[in-house]
Amino acid sequence: MTLKEFDVYVQNKPGELAKICELLGANGVNIKAIASERANDKPMIRIVTDDEATAKSALAHSGIRYDLRDVISVRMPDRPGELGKVARKLARVMVNVDSIYILGKEGGATEIAFTVDNAMKAQEALK
DSSP states (O other): OOEEEEEEEOOSSTTHHHHHHHHHHHTTOOEEEEEEEEETTEEEEEEEESOHHHHHHHHHHTTOOEEEEEEEEEEEESSTTHHHHHHHHHHHTTOOEEEEEEEEEETTEEEEEEEESOHHHHHHHTO
């Protein structure tokens, strides 16, 4: 499955997270992963959803600004050191990780999502 990360730009005030989550929920979009960050008083919410097209439409119709990025998903054993091995593979081919999420855990495995500066190199390194 191809995933996308929505980098959603919000105001630095209470209720912005609720507004985005309620908007997506009202449109039937499930959030698979979410994180936020604030640099220089400019907050951003990073979201991976289960429905790219509907999320794009909902955000656009609401006038909410966002960027869209490709996400690489990796399934690995859920035990110490596994993420380090994956990160080292990316480092060896000089791929920089821009963001990282845990998408879920099931059956002794963890699914991790990355956005990177070179998706093609990353995918090749992680085969």
